[in-house]
Amino acid sequence: xxxxxxxxxxxxxxxxxxxxxxxxxxxxxxxxxxxxxxxxxxxxxxxxxxxxxxxxxxxxxxxxxxxxxxxxxxxxxxxxxxxxxxxxxxxxxxxxxxxxxxxxxxxxxxxxxxxxxxxxxxxxxxxxxxxxxxxxxxxxxxxxxxxxxxxxxxxxxxxxxxxxxxxxxxxxxxxxxxxxxxxxxxxxxxxxxxxxxxxxxxxxxxxxxxxxxxxxxxxxxxxxxxxxxxxxxxxxxxxxxxxxxxxxxxxxxxxxxxxxxxxxxxxxxxxxxxxxxxxxxxxxxxxxxxxxxxxxxxxxxxxxxxxxxxxxxxxxxxxxxxxxxxxxxxxxxxxx
Numbered sequence: 258x259x260x261x262x263x264x265x266x267x268x269x270x271x272x273x274x275x276x277x278x279x280x281x282x283x284x285x286x287x288x289x290x291x292x293x294x295x296x297x298x299x300x301x302x303x304x305x306x307x308x309x310x311x312x313x314x315x316x317x318x319x320x321x322x323x324x325x326x327x328x329x330x331x332x333x334x335x336x337x338x339x340x341x342x343x344x345x346x347x348x349x350x351x352x353x354x355x356x357x358x359x360x361x362x363x364x365x366x367x368x369x370x371x372x373x374x375x376x377x378x379x380x381x382x383x384x385x386x387x388x389x390x391x392x393x394x395x396x397x398x399x400x401x402x403x404x405x406x407x408x409x410x411x412x413x414x415x416x417x418x419x420x421x422x423x424x425x426x427x428x429x430x431x432x433x434x435x436x437x438x439x440x441x442x443x444x445x446x447x448x449x450x451x452x453x454x455x456x457x458x459x460x461x462x463x464x465x466x467x468x469x470x471x472x473x474x475x476x477x478x479x480x481x482x483x484x485x486x487x488x489x490x491x492x493x494x495x496x497x498x499x500x501x502x503x504x505x506x507x508x509x510x511x512x513x514x515x516x517x518x519x520x521x522x523x524x525x526x527x528x529x530x531x532x533x534x535x536x537x538x539x540x541x542x543x544x545x546x547x548x549x550x551x552x553x554x555x556x557x558x559x560x561x562x563x564x565x566x567x568x569x570x571x572x573x574x575x576x577x578x579x580x581x582x583x584x585x586x587x588x589x590x591x592x593x
Contacts, residue, residue: 259593260372261574263310266302269575274311277367279324282379284386286318286336291370292399292565293577293589295430295515301578313370313591314340315402317395321374327382337398338377339385339405339547340366355543356409371574373593384544387551396590397554400433400561404550405542407433407514411441412546413539414487414512418442421476423485423504425449426492427458427465429564429588430514434489435463436559446476446485449492451584457563476504484509491515495522502528513538565590 260274279285292315300306320334330336343350343358350358367376377386389398407430416422422438424431427449435445439462447463449455458465466472476485483506490497491514501511502524511534528534542550553559567586569577571593580586 258373259571260311260368261313261571261591263301263306263312264308266304266306268308269301269578271572274368274372277374277376279322279376280379281325282327282382283324284320284327284330284336284338284377284382285322286316286338286375286377287321288316288318288370288373288375288593289335290317290395290399290590290592291315292403293574293581293591294403295581298578298581299516311368311372313372314366315399316340316366316370316375317389317398318370318375324379330382330386330388335389335395335398337387337389337401337551338366338375338381339402339542340369340381341541342378342380342384342544356539356541361541371571371591373571385547387547390555393555396565397561398551399590400429400554400559400564401547401550402542403430404433404437404554404559405546406430406539407437408546408549408553409542410434410489410512410514410539411437411443413537414489414510416441416443416487416510420444420486421446421480421484422487422489423448423476423501424458424463425488425490425497425501427451427454427461427463428491429561430491431489432457432461432463432564433559433561434491434514435461438487438489440553440558443487444479446472446479448472454587457587460563461560473504480506483507486510487512489514498522498524502532502534505534508533510535510537512536564588568592 262272291313297312343355344360445463447458447465488501577589
């Protein structure tokens, strides 16, 4: 079969790859499409990533083979699958840190979704695979995994009904987060340097302004001058932290959804101490959020209209990476 194979930093090439076979409890799916994630791009550009490798974890496919003992799925079904599953038994799992479970990264799709075929291991079949209803499109289903990460981030931020959240970066993740906060009853304000993405944020329900002064005035009015309860960063790295802290209430919460530039966070320790600020992050989701995300997308409570801006064949994955790096694409969807 063909796959987009990583051969080293920035090197992606369509090559032959061994065809996987479904074992007991497993599925073999023919990939129908796979979303390109920012974390994929980080791996593709990193000198520390082992080659060769096939990435892609926002996978939608059609079941073409069913392993022994699989009863929930059948050949011909469309499914969406996620890549990591925790053990559910260790200290991390018991304490709500499923994505830190030692088994979490080891249980993975084989290979990733930027290939023609993908083997779904038994734990993923049991806990991270969902059959698509007739009215759910492949493209909508491809957002299950990223939305699950967003839902977990909102939970970890501590936002509740009546709070105000500031979402920085209004790409596909920022727009999903805006809707996730709204589901929790939180008022959402958004910020982005790119006009087109500010428009996407408004369509996702966030209050977005073209200049900082207007944002600051609206945020102050909505919170009686306190500032945002939560600031969720999907872009900008560490350098944005002082700007964010200035718009956060005392006792507020800074949450990094994604990594970024900056080996250190440029905020004085005294500010953290005197203002009782909290800084946290979210690495991934858990099967609980995957189910919640699937249900929210299937019922239309979360909308993804307009977030996919480019649809590319597998052989043009490298072009998709460049489009996203140059901020010319919001979301790239890759089809074999």
